[in-house]
Every structure is written in structure tokens, then in C-alpha cells.
Amino acid sequence: MIFGPKRFHPVYMFENFFKDFALLMIALGVAVFRGDMEIFTSNWAVIIACVYGPLRRLVIYLTTSVSVDESRLCIDTGWLFKKHEEVPLSSIATVDMRQRPLHQLFGAYRLNVDNAGTIADAGNGIAMTFGRGDAMILKNLLRPDTGAVNGLNLSADKDEAAATFAAENVREYRARLSELMIIGALKSKLVFTIQLMAVIFGGFQFVQQYMGFDDKKIDRAFDHTFEIVGANIMIAVALVVFFLLAVLCGSVGSLIKYYDFRVTDDGEKIRINYGLLTKQTFTIHKSRISGFAYEQSFMMRRFHIGTLKCYAVGYGNKAKDDEAEEEPLLIPLLKEERLLTTIGQILPELAHENEPERPLTGSWYYFLYSFSVYFALACMAVSGYVTMVHGINIMIVGIGAVVLSLLGVAMQFLNTSISSDGGRVVISSGGFSKTMVIVKLSSVEWATGSTSYFKNKKNVMHVTMGFLAPGGHNEATAKNVSSRAFENLKGLLDT
Amino acid sequence: MEYRKPSEDAVRYWRTVRLITFFTVGAISLAVCLLMNLDVGATWKYVVLTLIVVINLYNLTALILFPKIEYMQWGYLVEEDRVVIRHGLFWVDKDIIPVIRIQNITVSQGPVMKQYGLFQIEMALASGKFTIEGLKQDVADEIGENLKNRLYSRLAAREDEK
Numbered sequence: 001m002i003f004g005p006k007r008f009h010p011v012y013m014f015e016n017f018f019k020d021f022a023l024l025m026i027a028l029g030v031a032v033f034r035g036d037m038e039i040f041t042s043n044w045a046v047i048i049a050c051v052y053g054p055l056r057r058l059v060i061y062l063t064t065s066v067s068v069d070e071s072r073l074c075i076d077t078g079w080l081f082k083k084h085e086e087v088p089l090s091s092i093a094t095v096d097m098r099q100r101p102l103h104q105l106f107g108a109y110r111l112n113v114d115n116a117g118t119i120a121d122a123g124n125g126i127a128m129t130f131g132r133g134d135a136m137i138l139k140n141l142l143r144p145d146t147g148a149v150n151g152l153n154l155s156a157d158k159d160e161a162a163a164t165f166a167a168e169n170v171r172e173y174r175a176r177l178s179e180l181m182i183i184g185a186l187k188s189k190l191v192f193t194i195q196l197m198a199v200i201f202g203g204f205q206f207v208q209q210y211m212g213f214d215d216k217k218i219d220r221a222f223d224h225t226f227e228i229v230g231a232n233i234m235i236a237v238a239l240v241v242f243f244l245l246a247v248l249c250g251s252v253g254s255l256i257k258y259y260d261f262r263v264t265d266d267g268e269k270i271r272i273n274y275g276l277l278t279k280q281t282f283t284i285h286k287s288r289i290s291g292f293a294y295e296q297s298f299m300m301r302r303f304h305i306g307t308l309k310c311y312a313v314g315y316g317n318k319a320k321d322d323e324a325e326e327e328p329l330l331i332p333l334l335k336e337e338r339l340l341t342t343i344g345q346i347l348p349e350l351a352h353e354n355e356p357e358r359p360l361t362g363s364w365y366y367f368l369y370s371f372s373v374y375f376a377l378a379c380m381a382v383s384g385y386v387t388m389v390h391g392i393n394i395m396i397v398g399i400g401a402v403v404l405s406l407l408g409v410a411m412q413f414l415n416t417s418i419s420s421d422g423g424r425v426v427i428s429s430g431g432f433s434k435t436m437v438i439v440k441l442s443s444v445e446w447a448t449g450s451t452s453y454f455k456n457k458k459n460v461m462h463v464t465m466g467f468l469a470p471g472g473h474n475e476a477t478a479k480n481v482s483s484r485a486f487e488n489l490k491g492l493l494d495t
Numbered sequence: 496m497e498y499r500k501p502s503e504d505a506v507r508y509w510r511t512v513r514l515i516t517f518f519t520v521g522a523i524s525l526a527v528c529l530l531m532n533l534d535v536g537a538t539w540k541y542v543v544l545t546l547i548v549v550i551n552l553y554n555l556t557a558l559i560l561f562p563k564i565e566y567m568q569w570g571y572l573v574e575e576d577r578v579v580i581r582h583g584l585f586w587v588d589k590d591i592i593p594v595i596r597i598q599n600i601t602v603s604q605g606p607v608m609k610q611y612g613l614f615q616i617e618m619a620l621a622s623g624k625f626t627i628e629g630l631k632q633d634v635a636d637e638i639g640e641n642l643k644n645r646l647y648s649r650l651a652a653r654e655d656e657k
Contacts, residue, residue: 445596445622450588466622474622490591494577 003134003141004067005076009108012129013057015100020053066128068141073113075126087113087126093288093313095142097135099279109135113142114313114470171345175261179333183307184254185247186299232396261332265346272315272330280326284312290468291350291424291439292330292343298432304336310346311439311469328473343438350424350438356417357485363460366480367409372431376405408432418463418478418485420492425465427476437476441492443468449486459483498570498581504611505569505629509562511607517554524551571627573638575645578618580625594645596620602639618642 014021027050031040040046064077073092075085098110113126130138226234259276272282289312296306308331309316316328334342344351359367376398383398408431417428425444428436444467451461463486464477478485524547531540561584568587572579578597580590601617608614614635616627630638 445620446593446625447591448588449591450583450586452586456587466620468621486589493591493593 001067001069003137005065006067006130006134007065008061008129009106009131009134010061011102011106011108013054013061014102015110015129016057017102020057022053024050024054066130066138068138073126073142075128085126089142092142094282094284094315095139096280096282096315097139098281099275101277103129104279107132111135111138111142170267171265173263173265173331175258175332177255177259180255180258180261181251183258183332184250184252186297186303186305231392231394235394235397258329258332261329263330270330270346274329282315284310284315286346288312289347289440290443291437292347293328293473294334294339294436294438296434301434305333306336306339307332308334308339308342311443311467311473313468313470316470316473328470347440350440352423354419354421354426356419356426356428357481357488358417359413359480360458360460360482363455363458363480364413366455366460367412370405370409370412372405372408376401412479416478416481418481418489420485420489422492425489425492427463427465427478429476429478435476439465439467439476444489444493447486447489447493449483449490451483455480456483461486463489465489498572498579501566501569501571501627501629502613502631502634503566504613504631506562506566508608508611508613508629509565510558511610513554513558513562515607517551517558520554521551569629573641578625578627578642580627590625592618592620592625594642597642597646600639600642602635616642 027040027046031037040050059079060077063079064075067074067076068089071089073087073089075083075087077083077085092113094112094114096112098112099108100110102108103110108129108131111128111130113128128138229237256276257278258274261274262272264271264273269283269285272280272284274280289310291311293309293311294306295309300306307329309328310330311328316326331342340351340353379401380398383394383396387393387395411434412429412431415428415430415434417426419426420441422441424438424441426436426438428434444465446466448464448466449461450464455461459482460480461483462477462479463481464475466475468474527543527547531543564584565582568581568583570581576594578590578592578594580588580592582588582590597618598621599619601619602614603617604614612631613628614630614632616630616635616638618625618627627638
């Protein structure tokens, strides 16, 4: 053995504090708040449910040991049910180190290790927590082997064209604070606005209940405002207020998450560091990068900017026990005109333009068969029903939803394209938010052409390709393009 | 390009699976109807009832019609360097899988499949999984062996190229 067997750092027991200790804290909080500890102690089921999370962590901590020899990383865990996990060092694709506030406090690091077996299953990476000294030793021992197969993708490993820079030619990109705030502000806000509304309404009800506000007074105030301004204006104002709040929260959140975002490129590999509370470091060998995604929200497109992400096994993966999935961010804000140059600096073979294939002119109406259009029509039906039956005029909400969905469809038609050649495949898709996926042909694993009877007669189909990337990011679809595009891609895969 | 079809017993297998689904969903629907206390009228109850009727009618149609249509659409092709699978119902998918990308091949049989002597072949790639269903054991073994040999010979050829 050249390392271990060693137990994790004790911080491991508390690193998912909110997940493991939440029930215990809530139960104790309620018992203390009511001044009656019997609520907690009289019921065995409650005690078991509350202490299960912390006990599970303790058992894992006490029974897990990690060791490394010349060829393998071994993890032994379990008490009643023992488990022995062996990972050949040659198969390790990435090792990244993270530090949450608790880790920083106790000088510990969380190491995430990914190999071929963890690519397809998101949330299946290996996670370990060690003190600084052990973490550094392990990181060096587990350093991704550049000769290792990339997810058993032999073809991709052959491709070493990227490593053309001299080692002294180190480039560094550092994101400005304003850029980090802007990406938070300009990112798509629909889901976040809905989450924010749920949190605010939930919080409002809690405060109202526990602070003793008078329900009737609040209801009267709402009714009064409702009568003066009308339902449509109230809904519009509420949406604008929530949207602005979402923009503000998004900016602050992005600033905290990506604080001090740096990308260092030494020609062979790139290193990404960021984080204010949770510090993260990723090292990716360039030969393991499958491709890039250039994402633009509606607002970003107005300013001709976008976010560049990179697809590489281990970056953007969700490791075991991780609470949130990381986004494989590469450049937070990048001007459209700089896109090809930037990609060219990292993987020169992907930095060229070719003529994209767009959806056929006569196939635009196929984009109407989408969930957003059906949902908008259902909204209009409900708003019509409420307006006619209950006399509350919210018809504008339904009409607005339909108009927005039709605009989205028109933009999907304009944004969709696919192009492929001997070196790369590019798929653009999306409505208000546009995503352009650029993938090395050698990293494309499969292709699917999907069509219905009537579409087939018109030579129209959805083309989907699967490529080497962390689970959840490993597919891209071009909707309603010519079947020629699929035949072209199929032909390239054969070679 | 002549596609090979799954065994005709696959129709009976799909029908049995759909029959199980039909009875399971039917039982849940019945339980929901009983819990809703249908004799007390409320608008939302009519909405739920309509949904239940629509879901069960769909399942009944799926039980009677879909297995035959599915069989008509199903086809697979194991070529020298790739596997092509055509499947679907009203939407037909055609999957192209280069043999070199296959990480492992699993031949498996579930309890319902066992009744009809059927097997399925699952091909796992680093970025997804593809399945050929409704195969008799000899065909499944032949395809599995065939794919394994092709994969090894392609890998050996690549190594030689290096």
C-alpha cells in the first residue's frame, strides 16, 4: 500500500448537515419552541426517523477506509453489509477538490473521483473527505492518467491534436465580478421566479401565522387593491416584482457561487477554480474534452453574449452525496464574435465554421406540436373559464401565454440547425434560450432519427446524438430537420 | 437493408405486460373513485373522474392495438461495425450504435419474458443504453456472441493501427 488504509476526516459526518440533520433539528426545534421535550422523546418512530441520518453518517465514517496501491484505489465500507470497491488508477478520468465553509473551518477537502463507470450515471461518482495533507497525497496518487481510456472511448484518446501548446505558454482567464453578476441576472428566470414565489408565499404564511397578523385585515387590503387596479394589472405587477427579485437573487447567488472564477490553460490541460463559500478546483486534460455548449438566454442574445460550457467527464458530474449538480462552466460571459477564437485556443480542431442544415421551410408547423403550446392553450381555456364563469377578467393571462408560446415556437424554428463534418458535429436548438452544442465527432457515441408516418413522408425528423459527457448533459437534439442531416451523421459515424 | 424482426411471441409478451398495467392502473383508479366518495358532487371530482376514464380507455386501447403496431415497427440489424434498432409506435426511432462504442452487453430475461421463452439484449454505452427486445434464446446468444466478437476484432484492429 502506498496510501492508507485511512479513515475519512471527521468533518465527513457533518458535511451534508442540512440533509442529514434537518429532521433532528426540526424535531428538537419544535420541542424546544413548545417547551415540551416529550414530543420528541415519547415517540420511538420520531426518534428513529430523526437520528437515522446522523447515525448513518457515523456508521459510514467508522467503517470506511480508503487505500491506494500501485494500481488501484480501494474503498472498504459497511458494517453488517460490507462493500469493497476497487477502481483501477488507469481508469480515473478526473479528480477534483472542493471545500465548503465547514471544510475550510477544519482544513479538510472533499475529493471527487470519476472514472468510466460513473459517466452515464449522474450522481454516482466517488466522494471522499480528508484533511489537507492526505487530500494532497491522494490527489497526486489519483492524478488522471493521460494514457487512460476516456470512458473506454479509444477513438477519443487517439485525438491528441489539442496538446499543441508549449508548457510555458500558460494563459489565464479571470472573470470580473460584474460578469458574474450579469450571468446570474441574465440567466433564464422562469423556474427561479416560480421557486421564489413559492418561497415568498410559504414564508409569508409562516410569518402571518406566528407573528399574529390579522388574516382579515390582509384579505381586506388585497380586496381593496384588487378592486382599484383590477386583476390583470395586479398579476402583471406581481410578475414584474417577482422577476426583478429573481434577477437580484440570481446576481447575488452567482457572485457567491462563482467568486474568483479563474481558468488556467497550460496547453495540455485546463484548471478551473471558483467559489466563495464552497471553493472548487477542477483539472481537465484537454484530450478528455468532448466538446462545448454555448448557451444564451433571451436577454443574453440581445447583448450578443453567452455562457461557454465544456463537456468533459468529471466536470459537471454530481458525485455521491452531493446536494446540487455543478454546471460545467468554462467562460461565464463570452461575446458571440469571440466564440470560435476561444474554442480554437482550447481545441483548435473544433474552431471552424461550416454550412448548417436548417429545418425545411414547409416544416415550421411541426414545431407547434410541443408541450409549451399545449400548456398555453390549456392556460387560455382555464382563463376563459374563470373570466366567463367567475367574472374575474384574466383573459389577458391566457392570451399572453399563447402569444409567448407561439413566439417561442417561431424562435425554435429559427434557432434549430445541425451541421456535421469529419471533425465535429454542431447542433443548435432552443426557443427563447438558445444552446449551441459543438462536439468532437470522435466523442459522438450514437445517433437516433425519430419521425412519425406523416413527417417521414416529408423527410422530416428529430435527430438526436449522444456523446461522452456527464449524465444529463450527454444528448443534443435538432428538431424537425431534413432526414438528409441524419443520413450525413450516420455516414460519419460509420467511418 | 432488410431488418430482422423479434420473435412473434413478443406480441404476446407486450400484451401481457400491458394487461398487468391495465389491471394495476384499473385497481388504483377504483380505489381513488371509492376514496373520492362519488355521490357528493364537486367540479374537481368530475375532472378527476374524466382523467381516470381517459387513462383507462387509453390503457385498454394500448392493450388491444399497440402490441401489433409495435411489432410491425420493430426491427434490428447487426452489421459489421454498427447496430441499427428501429422501434416505436406512431413515432418511429432509428438508433445507430457503432459497435466500437459498446461497453458491455447483457442478455437478460424478466419473469414475464420467461413465460414466453424470450430474452432481451442490452447494450450499454458510456452515454446511454439500448435494448433489443423479444428474442428467442438462440438468437439472443448468437447476437450477443456476434457483437462481442466484432467488438474485440474492432478493438484489436484499432490497437494495430496505433
